[in-house]
Amino acid sequence: MTVRHPHDDQGRSRDLEVNPVFSREPLQIPRYTLPEREMEPDTAYQVVHDELMLDGNARQNLATFVSTWAEPQALRLMSESAAKNMIDKDEYPQTAELETRCVHMLARLWHAEDPRHATGCSTTGSSEAAMLGGLALKRRWQHRRRAEGKPADRPNLVMGVNVQICWEKFADYFEVEPRYVPMEGDRFHLTPETAVELCDENTIGVVAVLGSTFDGSYEPVAGIAAALDDLQSRTGLDIPIHVDGASGAMIAPFLDPDLTWDFRLPRVASINTSGHKYGLVMPGVGWAVWRSHDALPEDLVFHVNYLGGDMPTFALNFSRPGAQVVAQYYTFLRLGHDGFRRVQQTCRDVAVWLAAELAALGPFELITDGGELPVVAVRVRDGVESFSVFDVSAALRERGWQVPAYTFPKNRTDLAVLRFVIRNGFSRDLADLLMADLRRVLPRLEKQSEPCRSADDAGGFAHGAETKNPLRPGRR
Numbered sequence: 001m002t003v004r005h006p007h008d009d010q011g012r013s014r015d016l017e018v019n020p021v022f023s024r025e026p027l028q029i030p031r032y033t034l035p036e037r038e039m040e041p042d043t044a045y046q047v048v049h050d051e052l053m054l055d056g057n058a059r060q061n062l063a064t065f066v067s068t069w070a071e072p073q074a075l076r077l078m079s080e081s082a083a084k085n086m087i088d089k090d091e092y093p094q095t096a097e098l099e100t101r102c103v104h105m106l107a108r109l110w111h112a113e114d115p116r117h118a119t120g121c122s123t124t125g126s127s128e129a130a131m132l133g134g135l136a137l138k139r140r141w142q143h144r145r146r147a148e149g150k151p152a153d154r155p156n157l158v159m160g161v162n163v164q165i166c167w168e169k170f171a172d173y174f175e176v177e178p179r180y181v182p183m184e185g186d187r188f189h190l191t192p193e194t195a196v197e198l199c200d201e202n203t204i205g206v207v208a209v210l211g212s213t214f215d216g217s218y219e220p221v222a223g224i225a226a227a228l229d230d231l232q233s234r235t236g237l238d239i240p241i242h243v244d245g246a247s248g249a250m251i252a253p254f255l256d257p258d259l260t261w262d263f264r265l266p267r268v269a270s271i272n273t274s275g276h277k278y279g280l281v282m283p284g285v286g287w288a289v290w291r292s293h294d295a296l297p298e299d300l301v302f303h304v305n306y307l308g309g310d311m312p313t314f315a316l317n318f319s320r321p322g323a324q325v326v327a328q329y330y331t332f333l334r335l336g337h338d339g340f341r342r343v344q345q346t347c348r349d350v351a352v353w354l355a356a357e358l359a360a361l362g363p364f365e366l367i368t369d370g371g372e373l374p375v376v377a378v379r380v381r382d383g384v385e386s387f388s389v390f391d392v393s394a395a396l397r398e399r400g401w402q403v404p405a406y407t408f409p410k411n412r413t414d415l416a417v418l419r420f421v422i423r424n425g426f427s428r429d430l431a432d433l434l435m436a437d438l439r440r441v442l443p444r445l446e447k448q449s450e451p452c453r454s455a456d457d458a459g460g461f462a463h464g465a466e467t468k469n470p471l472r473p474g475r476r
Contacts, residue, residue, distance in 0.1 A: 016047065056402050059430070062420045063404040065213070065247055065277045069425030071334070074327045078282065084322035086122065087313065095322040098329040105332055107289050109253045110262040110271055119296050120289035121314055122325050126246035126274035127166035128316050129288035133242040133270040134170045136290065137205035139297045140240070140269075150201075158198045159207035160190035161409040162214045164246065167207060176204065182411040188212065188367075189219045192227035199231060205240045205269070210248030210261055214408060215368045215417070216375025218248055221261035221268070228267055240269035240295075246286075247373050250278035254341040255348060256372075269295045275328045278344065280335070280424055285324035343424050347374035351422040354431050358420075361442065363387075367417055374422040379415060387445035389418040390453035395441040401434055407455050416455065 016029040029035060029047060058068035070078075081095070089096035099122050107118030123129040138155050145152035156177035159167055163180075171178035181194040189212050199206070206228065208221045221243055232238050243249065243261060250273055252259050262268060268291060275285035290296040301314045335343065351370025358364050358376065363384045367377035380389055393405035408415040422431075 057400050059425060060400045061402045062422070062426070062434075063402045065274070065421055065423070066283050067276050067280055067423065067425075069423075070280075070282050070327070074281070074330050074334075077330050078323040078327050081323040081326045082321065084326075086320050086322040086325060087315075087318050092322060095326060099322075099325050102287065102325065102328050102332065103289060106273070106287055107263075110249065110289065111264045112289070112291055113263065114292070117293075118289060119293050120287060122275075122328075123272075123286040123288060123315060124317050124320055125276065125284045125286040126244070126272050127164070127169075127286070129272035129274075129286040130164070130166050130242075130244055130246070131170045131174075131316060132288045132314060133244075133272050133290075134167070134176070134205075134207075135174060136270060136296050136300060137240060137242060138174060138176060139300055140295070141202075141204040143297060154202045155204045156198075156200070156202050157205060157207060158195055158203055160194075160209065160212075160219065161411075162189050162212045163207060163209055163244065164213055167244070177202075179203075180410075183408055184411055188215055188408065188412070189217055190224065192220060192223040195224050196227045196231050199228070199237060199239055201237060203237070203239050205242050208241055208243050208261075210243055210245040210252060211373040211375075213247075215377040215419070216370070216373035216421075217368055218252070218259070218261070218372045222259075222265060225265045225267040239267075241265070241267050243268055243271045245271050246274045247277050249273035250280075250340070251344050251348075251373060254337065254344050263291045275324065278347075278423075279328060280331050280340075280343065281324055281327045283324070285328055344374070347422045347424060347426070350374065350426060350428050350431050351376050351420070353428065354420060354422065354435070357431075357435050358438075361439070363442065363446075364418075370422065376420040376422070377417045379417050385450065386448045388451035388453060389416045390455060390457075391445055391448070391451055392418055392438070392441070394453055395445060396434075396437060398441075399437045401437065405455075 014031075016031060061068060084092045084095050086092075086095065086099070102122065103118055103120035104115050107115035107120065112118050121132070123132065134157065137157070141155055142152040154177065156179050157167070157171060158179045159181070161180040161182050168178060170176065179198040181190050181198060183189075190208060195206050206224060208219045208224050210218050210221065212219065221241065225241055228239050228241070245252075249262075249271055252261060262271060270288065270290045272286060272288045273279060275281045275287055276283040279285070279287075296314070301312050303312050348370060351374035355366055355369040355376045358378050359366050363381055364378040365381045367379060368375060370376045378389075380387070389405040393403050396403050403418055403420060405416060405418050407413050408417065
């Protein structure tokens with residue numbers, strides 16, 4: 001299917017005109033058709049380079065959770081490994097070995113009972129890893145139901161409405177009923193009581209999010225597990241938990257070591273995380289780890305004779321680059337436990353400082369203060385009538401800052417927030433510059449008679465905090 005670009009009728013049919021470079025002739029290059037002839041590599045590079053200058057500055061992007069900075073040595077290793085196909089473990093056995101080591105490191109970090117024999121894999125990102133976790137939950141439930149002689153055609157998955165959009169896609173693609181717990185009042189994520197209320201014999205699992213993309217808060221995984229333990233004692237229903245730790249699974253082990261959320265809880269069957277978020281690797285790599293071999297049904301693992309050897313594989317993608325896996329192993333070696341703690345603590349410190357500065361300005365009310373994920377979410381205080389968070393987002397973009405503004409989901413669509421994601425590379429100095437620009441634009445916004453922007457014309461991308469469509473789940 002060809003997707004029509006919204007600006008197709010606004011000059012996009014014109015060819016590109018390339019200025020002469022020294023003695024070269026001017027060129028016209030078609031935008032949407034393959035050129036008839038080749039061109040000099042430097043000319044092709046310059047054309048692409050010039051267009052990419054129109055992109056935003058990645059270091060000023062406070063919308064994304066994805067890493068935008070890496071050490072030169074990590075980038076060099078990625079360049080050296082660019083030709084390696086991660087799926088070809090026979091041809092690149094050492095890259096496969098590095099993947100296995102990373103899985104073992106994560107299993108130990110998340111307190112697996114036997115990390116030396118952990119079951120897990122790399123993926124293209126946390127979304128794929130989450131879907132693999134969901135597939136394992138569905139297949140385990142189907143096996144159990146069929147063994148009991150019961151129907152296995154109506155699976156459901158319980159989660160908060162704040163889950164990342166990949167879970168909506170999982171439910172739609174793999175025919176699982178999504179049971180969303182809506183937000184109510186000042187409760188912005190799943191709680192033990194609300195999770196259990198939606199569970200029944202067809203529930204394949206509960207998704208608990210360690211670090212909501214809407215506000216950066218942790219869901220109470222231990223409390224949810226305890227509520228499910230009580231449910232099992234009362235009804236016999238044995239419902240596992242998958243922890244979506246896309247961001248928090250690489251924060252909590254280092255900054256919140258006493259928080260029980262991982263495989264220390266017997267009810268946690270699987271965990272996913274994103275190596276290219278707070279795993280500190282350039283995109284894209286994610287990780288899925290199961291507490292034991294029993295948690296990942298063997299019939300989901302494919303053994304294929306491909307490119308010279310037998311390869312067990314469980315993934316939605318087949319051929320994919322090995323460079324990011326190599327970079328993940330480098331980052332684990334480079335930082336170690338203490339290095340990760342230092343980097344993540346610096347991010348949290350900057351977030352907490354930024355939250356205090358935002359609160360001190362007056363017009364903003366904190367939703368979260370950066371004390372869990374290094375994420376700050378604020379709303380405009382009641383009584384401020386001249387501007388909205390969407391006005392603030394647009395004004396900051398004039399100086400290159402990308403700070404998303406969005407409304408919360410069903411039952412709290414009245415709440416519009418501004419979110420600041422603090423990542424490695426966003427220093428206190430950059431935070432000072434951000435605050436200086438915010439102080440510069442506020443007087444102008446306060447002079448407006450009313451807000452000029454709303455959610456309908458805000459633009460931008462909220463990176464996981466997109467409001468789901470309640471009229472047609474799974475479709476937009």
